[in-house]
Amino acid sequence: MRALFPPAVLCAAALAAAAAPAAAAVQISAELSRPQVVMGDQLSLAVTVEGDQASLPSPKLPPLDAFSVYDSGRSQSLNFVNGKVSSSVVYTYVLSPRQPGKFKIPPITADGAAAPTAPLDVEVLTPGSRASAAPGPAQGAAPPGTGPAPGAPAPRAARARSGAPADVFVTASVDRPRAYVNQQVTLTVRFLNAVQLLGDLRYDAPETTGFLAEELPPVRNGMTQIDGRAYQFSEIKVALFPIQSGKLTIGPAVIHCQIARMGADAGQDFFDRFFAMAAPQPVTLNSEPVTIQVDPLPPGKPEGFTGVVGRLTAKASADRVDVKAGEAVTLSVAVSGTGNLKSLPEPRLPDVPSLRFFTTESSSSIDKANDRVGGSKTFRTVAVPRVSGAIRVPPFSFPYFDPERKAYARAETAPIDLRVAPGAAGAAPSAAAPAQPAGLTAIADDIRYLKTADAAGSSSALAAFADLGPWHAIPFAFLLAAAAVAWRRRADEADPRGRRRREALGRAEARLASAAALPESEAAKAAALAADALAGYVADQLDAPAAGLTLKSALEGLKTLRRPPAAGTLERLTELWREAEVRRFAPGGARGDAARFSHDASSLLKSLDQELRR
């Protein structure tokens, strides 16, 4: 609520307020704009402190870990009734949720308050879910059915439809019927009167549930002409920031005043008319409610967007850029522009491991020129370089939504380059360090440096062994060959007669070769070897002892074999056998023919062997 008073009345009120007892009772109540909020949106907490005194204590807000809390201003109203002062102050806070879940806002108290407020429940939803479309009854508000106090004057229409004179009325209007969430809407409440007012005048500000309100002083007074009639007007402007989307209604602005009544029973007598005019008539004037369509912000919110709507610029600076390691540098980030900058949260500190940051403090300067809320907000933080060298503080970024361009934008500061000289020993931020053996201080992580050796490359010989390709068949072939040999050996061991037959030709040829190699002086010995070769071969084939084997028994034996040799072969065997005996026992006849004989014998034995193996 707000009071509209002529200066003289205001002075009297101030004097009366000063004389009011300080120990009067104080009531405190709290109200949330809505019981649910989606992460990324905001809601408002209105704390009303009332009492019969002009100076009311401020509420003591308990810690709200689940929310970022921003002071969004206060509005005060004073009432003077029969010289007594009563006032109320509404403190508005913006709550920006930090995490989803159900939370309870603890009781809020104030110095001198008879009782704290009741705890309030609020649910923070994840972005995927939607809060209740309708705002719903605000927590802490008066329960349904609670109307004006008994005897209070009923509200009347703006143009005094229920008997108020048409020459006193109040209007309410907004500069735009449609706005985005958090975009400023300027509400103008204008009280016009064409007659003399009597007594006090009281103004009840309209209900602005769903909005954050920021007054736009001063009250503007002046004269205007309506339908050719002169009116005196008083005008109040309020900047409203919708904090939720949908159709939001601004309630009626109410003016309580007294005007001079010109009664019908005044008669024609001057005194009757004079006193009739002087009799004050209480009048309650209401403006029409105003509905605003509030649109949600379009999708595509950039990372770090906190809901600021307006137009921002940002600038960062340091109190010095040449510093020693361990010394403090104050970084200032100033954000200015239009919009509700009070709700702008502190920027996220950059991830620079070589800098240690301390708590950020902020200060705001609100500018309301041309009825547009804006100004600047400055964040200051102390940074202490941990190491020497060039350290770049990266840009601070503040995303916002520009309602004029209907697009998201980003106010970004320029980077700040610090030149850090080595500090004195122990000058690093060791003041807060524990008195324990110091460990490593991670400054920044990165990949490891280049290889300093073996730049030309190396190759594992073991790996190269895998690339032998077809050569890997060698051990398999070796194993197969070994297996074949072993099988043969085993077969020979199992069949000694067969083995003797298979090896007969080899042994006979070996003897013939030995005979051929002997000199002519040993012709008799060569002849004996040749004869032994023939007899030995036949004995091996017949599996009979070679000693005592005669030509006759040899021929008979060969003929009894399963595959007997051809008759021609046996004839040749007979000739060579006899020649061998002649050569053996008549050495003179063998001279000079040993080589030929060995050759003939070898040829015969090969033929014979083939025939026997058929």
Next chain:
Amino acid sequence: MISSLTLALALAFPRPAAAAATAAPAAAARALYDAGNYADAAAAYEKLAAAAPRSAALQYDLGAAEFKAGRLGRATASFERAFALNPRDSDIRFNLAYTLRRAGEDFVPPGTPPALFWIFTALSERELAGLHWLAAWTTLLLAGAGLLAGAQRRRSLAPWTAAAAGAWVVFGLWWAGLRAALPPDRGVVVAPAAELRHGPGPNFGVAFTVPEGRRVRVLGASGPWLEVGVLKEGARGWIQADAIERL
């Protein structure tokens, strides 16, 4: 058998290659890197690595230069190649794990004890193949010798032959397991936020995006499009071939 062991040990040690031919260009590339000219350093290392494709050190240096030049995907691919060549190098493991972490992937598969993963990947695929073949040679030669030897000698060779055969089986299974875990038909996403579509062409909708540096398995191809499976999430989609660097 002792001679076989000696041969195996000798083969297990890397043998130096000719370094003189690449020493000067490598020094020039290193100078570019040290001067902060990472893009040029990467180009120089790329030439060197192409000339010596079996050099883990050059692949490592190429990966470092690519990373510093801001090309996370190409850096990951180079570190992967270096890791395949020399998996026991701690620097290579560190840098590969670092770039994979930047791409949102874990070097050690979740749930796998790091020590076990280290042991499993301690030998490169080629080294395991070499050990597998070495064990095969030893087993077959010992078995062949046993067949040819006499009974007493054969009995003395039997335990060595069995041990070699066991090593053959172990290294063979290890080799096969490594090929299954790190299949050769892999690639790395080298385009930032590469789009994977439902089919091979722009007419198919985008199914999801993959961050640069992610490892994928190439499942098929259709013209300039590759069908890939993202190793971490197991999702499949089609991606333009130039957004993938094959390993």
